[in-house]
Amino acid sequence: MSTPTPPTLDTHQAKLAAIRKLIASAKRWDLVFAGAGLLALSFGLLVLVALFADMLISGWMRINLDFFVSFPSRRAENAGILSAWVGSLMVMFVTALSAIPVGVAAGVYLEEYAAKNWITDIIEINITNLAGVPSIVYGLLALGLFVYQFGFGQSVLSAGLTLGLLILPIVIVATREAIRSIPQVIREGSYALGATKWQTTADHIVPYSMPGILTGCIIGLSRAIGETAPIITIGALTFIAFLPASPVSASAPFINFDWLMSGFTVMPIQMFNWTSRPEEAFQQNAAAAGVVLVVMTLSLNAIAIYIRYRLRKNIKW
Numbered sequence: 464m465s466t467p468t469p470p471t472l473d474t475h476q477a478k479l480a481a482i483r484k485l486i487a488s489a490k491r492w493d494l495v496f497a498g499a500g501l502l503a504l505s506f507g508l509l510v511l512v513a514l515f516a517d518m519l520i521s522g523w524m525r526i527n528l529d530f531f532v533s534f535p536s537r538r539a540e541n542a543g544i545l546s547a548w549v550g551s552l553m554v555m556f557v558t559a560l561s562a563i564p565v566g567v568a569a570g571v572y573l574e575e576y577a578a579k580n581w582i583t584d585i586i587e588i589n590i591t592n593l594a595g596v597p598s599i600v601y602g603l604l605a606l607g608l609f610v611y612q613f614g615f616g617q618s619v620l621s622a623g624l625t626l627g628l629l630i631l632p633i634v635i636v637a638t639r640e641a642i643r644s645i646p647q648v649i650r651e652g653s654y655a656l657g658a659t660k661w662q663t664t665a666d667h668i669v670p671y672s673m674p675g676i677l678t679g680c681i682i683g684l685s686r687a688i689g690e691t692a693p694i695i696t697i698g699a700l701t702f703i704a705f706l707p708a709s710p711v712s713a714s715a716p717f718i719n720f721d722w723l724m725s726g727f728t729v730m731p732i733q734m735f736n737w738t739s740r741p742e743e744a745f746q747q748n749a750a751a752a753g754v755v756l757v758v759m760t761l762s763l764n765a766i767a768i769y770i771r772y773r774l775r776k777n778i779k780w
Contacts (some may be wrong), residue, residue, distance in 0.1 A: 557623020570638025637679020
């Protein structure tokens with residue numbers, strides 16, 4: 464019986480050389496992919512910066528205190544965005560109150576409590592599909608449901624609920640993904656110490672996943688604040704020279720809900736109104752309003768990043 468011949472030194476060196484060559488080839492492809500990704504990212508950022516810079520240059524002269532405290536006017540030099548930015552804030556307030564609690568609760572239920580069966584699978588598929596439905600469809604749904612069926616009319620309440628429906632799937636999906644990122648040992652440790660399902664969810668799962676949940680909520684609100692199609696569909700006013708009723712009253716109970724049923728306009732609608740006019744001065748007003756809208760959106764994201772940072776800093780694994 465013959466013994467196997469041991470590999471020679473030349474064969475061993477050849478294998479090492481082949482491995483080194485393979486590793487070098489993989490590193491080159493990694494560099495190519497990283498360069499292509501960096502180029503795509505730079506292109507997108509440059510386009511965004513160029514568009515924002517052009518808008519800022521066009522509307523810079525109109526950004527002053529009078530622009531924020533004046534109502535829209537047929538004279539471009541006297542027109543302002545008071546009713547638009549106040550309306551946007553009110554609509555976003557209703558949107559947040561209607562979508563975030565329901566979306567977070569639905570995400571927690573589906574991830575922690577719902578049984579894994581075909582009914583849950585159908586619900587999950589529909590939630591995922593709803594996140595990609597065009598916004599105009601939500602506008603048509605709200606027109607028939609909130610405006611006519613429930614009798615809310617063309618009001619702040621109808622607009623807020625419409626945008627709440629729009630971002631609800633986003634909040635649910637973000638909540639579920641944030642909960643899934645929590646290690647299973649957190650649950651097991653809580654159960655081992657005698658905690659109930661509710662105590663584990665309320666005291667551990669939700670607080671630990673709150674940064675991710677908050678990120679999803681702000682992404683949804685950032686999308687909602689710039690939506691135009693569903694707001695136009697339910698009948699938002701394109702020209703409004705008054706503010707909704709104040710939410711605070713001088714007499715008890717010091718809270719007024721009449722503003723929910725008031726007529727309104729929002730920043731995208733005001734921009735649409737100005738861009739449809741041929742005068743150059745109105746185009747400058749639209750550019751200035753666009754700058755304000757971008758700043759409002761970035762402010763929402765900045766607040767979310769700060770709160771997320773504070774929450775992650777306070778969490779101790």
